[in-house]
Amino acid sequence: MNKWSDNRAWWLVLPVVLIVAFxxxxxxxxxxxxxxxxxxxxxxxxxxxIEWFQEVLRSDRFHGALGRQFLFSFIILSIEIPLGIAIALAMPKKGLWVPFCLILMALPLLIPWNVVGTIWQIFGRIDIGLLGAALDGLGIEYNYTQNTIDAWVTLIVMDVWHWTSLVVLLCYAGLQSIPDAYYQAARIDGASKWATFRFIQLPKMNRVLLIAVLLRFMDSFMIYTEPFVVTGGGPGNATTFLSIDLVQMAIGQFDLGPAAAMSLVYFLIILLFSWVFFTVMSYLDRAES
Amino acid sequence: MKTKALVTILYIVFLLLPIYWLLNMSLKTNEEILSTFSLWPQDLTFANYMVIFTDPSWYNGYINSTIYVVLNTIITLLVALPAAYAFSRYNFMGDKHLFFWLLTNRMAPPAVFALPFFQLYSAVGLFDTHIAVALAHCLFNIPLAVWILEGFMSGVPREIDETAYIDGYSFPRFFTRIFTPMISSGIGVAAFFCFMFSWVELLLARTLTSVDAKSISATMTRTVSASGLDWGVLAAAGILTIIPGILVIYFVRNYIAKGFALGRV
Known part of the structure; x- marks a missing residue:
C-alpha cells in the first residue's frame, strides 16, 4: 500500500517515543x-x-549460565515447535469443538508465571503432587530439588505445558488461511499426506512458524520466574539461567559493574538473534510478493 | 481421524491435569493435603478461600494487581493508537528504524531492567505506586500493541480516510468517530495481550513495589519463602489468579484466532 509522505506524523508517534524513552x-x-x-x-x-566486560566474558560463572541458557532454549524449541505443529494439524477445522479447544488451550498462557511455577512445584512433589506421587508409585526415583536431571526435566515439561499452546494457536491460524481449493487440488493429484503437508501446509505456515520460533526463542532466553519459583536455580546452580544469575548479581550481591556489563552482553545476544530472524522474515515477505 | 481426535484430547488432558490438581488442593485442609493422598477432596472445605477473602494482605494483592494492569492497558492503548496510525498511513523520517527500535524493547530481558527501574522510580518518588508498575510494563506492552494495531489498521483501505477528509472531518473527529470503531476488534486483541502480559509478569512488579502496591504474585512468592507450608491457601490464591484470565479469554474468544491469524503477537 502506498503511504503518504509526511514528517508531521512524528507528532502522532511522539507520546510512544516519550514513554518508551522514559x-x-x-x-x-x-x-x-x-x-x-x-x-x-x-x-x-x-x-x-572495558574491565567489567573482560571480567564477565572470562568468568566461568557467565560461561556456565550462558551454556545452560542456550541448551535450555534449544531443547525447548526442538520440542515445542514440532509438537505445536502436530497438534495444530490434529485439531478439528470447524465445528462446535473449535472454540472449546481454543479456550482450553489458551488457558496456560494466561496464568501468572509465578503461579505456573507454583503449580509445577506442587505437581512434582513426591508427598503431595500427582506427578511426583505417580512416578514414585511406579518405582522411579524422582526429586527435582536434589537431582540435576530431574530438575531439568521438570522445567522443560513445565515450559512445554506453558507455551506449546502459543505455537499451536499460531500454526492453527496459519492453517486456517489455506483455501479448501488447495486440498481439493492435492486430492485430485493423488498427493500423499506427507506431500500435502510438505508442499501445501508447511509453506503456508512458514511465516507464522518464524514468528513462533522468534517468540519462543526470546521468551525462553529471558525465562526467570518459573525456574526461580520451582528450583530457585538449584540444585547447586544446575538450573541457574542467565536472568536468574543476573538478578542474583545485581539485586542480591549488588555487584553493579559486572551485572551491568553482563546485562549488555545478554541484551546484545538477544538483539543479534532477533535481527537475524527479522531479516529472514522480511526477506520471505519480499519473496512472496 | 480417530488418532487426530485422540492427540487433541490427550494434549488438553495434559494441560488440564496440573490445573485440576491445584483446584483439588485448594479445596482441602492442610492436614488432608499432608496426610492422605487422594484424587479429590475427601472433606470439602472453602476455608482456604475464606482466608484470602478476609485477610487484607491477600485480597489487597488482587486489588493492586488489577489497578496496575488496567492502568497499563489504558496508557498503552491511548499512546499506541495514534502511533500505529502513523506507522500504517505515513512515510516519515526514520519510520523503519523507529519501528525496529520499538520492537527491540519487547526483546529486552526484564532482568536487565530490574535494577535501573528500581533506581529510576525511587529517584522520581514513584517507588511502590501502581503507576510505576504500569509504566514499567509499558516497556514491552507498547511495542506489542503498536505492532498488533498497525496490522489491523493496514487492513483498512486508505480511501476511507480520504473520503472522510473530503467530507470535512477533522483528524481527531475522524479518528475517534469513524476509524476507531472500524478497528474495534484489533483494539480488543491488543487490550487482551496488554492485559495478559501485564497480569502474568512478576519480576518487575515485585521489584517496584513493597507494601502499598504489592501485587498478588509478589504476595504469593513471599508467602512461600516465609512460611512455605500453607499449601491450601497458596493453591486457592493460584486458582483465583487464573479466573481473570478465563474471563478475558471468554470475552475475546472470537478475536483470538483473528489476532493470531495476522501473525502479530
Missing part, C-alpha cells in the same frame, strides 16, 4: 553507565573502561 532509554543508559565505571561507595564513580 522506561527504556534512561534505564538502559544507567546500565551502560555502570558497565564502564567502578565505585567504592559514596556515589563516587571511576572510569573502568
Amino acid at each position: 522506561s527504556a532509554v534512561i534505564p538502559l543508559m544507567t546500565v551502560v553507565n555502570y558497565a564502564f565505571q567502578d565505585t567504592f561507595g559514596n556515589n563516587e564513580f571511576y572510569w573502568a573502561g
Whole structure:
C-alpha cells in the first residue's frame, strides 16, 4: 500500500517515543553507565573502561549460565515447535469443538508465571503432587530439588505445558488461511499426506512458524520466574539461567559493574538473534510478493 | 481421524491435569493435603478461600494487581493508537528504524531492567505506586500493541480516510468517530495481550513495589519463602489468579484466532 509522505506524523508517534524513552532509554543508559565505571561507595564513580566486560566474558560463572541458557532454549524449541505443529494439524477445522479447544488451550498462557511455577512445584512433589506421587508409585526415583536431571526435566515439561499452546494457536491460524481449493487440488493429484503437508501446509505456515520460533526463542532466553519459583536455580546452580544469575548479581550481591556489563552482553545476544530472524522474515515477505 | 481426535484430547488432558490438581488442593485442609493422598477432596472445605477473602494482605494483592494492569492497558492503548496510525498511513523520517527500535524493547530481558527501574522510580518518588508498575510494563506492552494495531489498521483501505477528509472531518473527529470503531476488534486483541502480559509478569512488579502496591504474585512468592507450608491457601490464591484470565479469554474468544491469524503477537 502506498503511504503518504509526511514528517508531521512524528507528532502522532511522539507520546510512544516519550514513554518508551522514559522506561527504556534512561534505564538502559544507567546500565551502560555502570558497565564502564567502578565505585567504592559514596556515589563516587571511576572510569573502568572495558574491565567489567573482560571480567564477565572470562568468568566461568557467565560461561556456565550462558551454556545452560542456550541448551535450555534449544531443547525447548526442538520440542515445542514440532509438537505445536502436530497438534495444530490434529485439531478439528470447524465445528462446535473449535472454540472449546481454543479456550482450553489458551488457558496456560494466561496464568501468572509465578503461579505456573507454583503449580509445577506442587505437581512434582513426591508427598503431595500427582506427578511426583505417580512416578514414585511406579518405582522411579524422582526429586527435582536434589537431582540435576530431574530438575531439568521438570522445567522443560513445565515450559512445554506453558507455551506449546502459543505455537499451536499460531500454526492453527496459519492453517486456517489455506483455501479448501488447495486440498481439493492435492486430492485430485493423488498427493500423499506427507506431500500435502510438505508442499501445501508447511509453506503456508512458514511465516507464522518464524514468528513462533522468534517468540519462543526470546521468551525462553529471558525465562526467570518459573525456574526461580520451582528450583530457585538449584540444585547447586544446575538450573541457574542467565536472568536468574543476573538478578542474583545485581539485586542480591549488588555487584553493579559486572551485572551491568553482563546485562549488555545478554541484551546484545538477544538483539543479534532477533535481527537475524527479522531479516529472514522480511526477506520471505519480499519473496512472496 | 480417530488418532487426530485422540492427540487433541490427550494434549488438553495434559494441560488440564496440573490445573485440576491445584483446584483439588485448594479445596482441602492442610492436614488432608499432608496426610492422605487422594484424587479429590475427601472433606470439602472453602476455608482456604475464606482466608484470602478476609485477610487484607491477600485480597489487597488482587486489588493492586488489577489497578496496575488496567492502568497499563489504558496508557498503552491511548499512546499506541495514534502511533500505529502513523506507522500504517505515513512515510516519515526514520519510520523503519523507529519501528525496529520499538520492537527491540519487547526483546529486552526484564532482568536487565530490574535494577535501573528500581533506581529510576525511587529517584522520581514513584517507588511502590501502581503507576510505576504500569509504566514499567509499558516497556514491552507498547511495542506489542503498536505492532498488533498497525496490522489491523493496514487492513483498512486508505480511501476511507480520504473520503472522510473530503467530507470535512477533522483528524481527531475522524479518528475517534469513524476509524476507531472500524478497528474495534484489533483494539480488543491488543487490550487482551496488554492485559495478559501485564497480569502474568512478576519480576518487575515485585521489584517496584513493597507494601502499598504489592501485587498478588509478589504476595504469593513471599508467602512461600516465609512460611512455605500453607499449601491450601497458596493453591486457592493460584486458582483465583487464573479466573481473570478465563474471563478475558471468554470475552475475546472470537478475536483470538483473528489476532493470531495476522501473525502479530
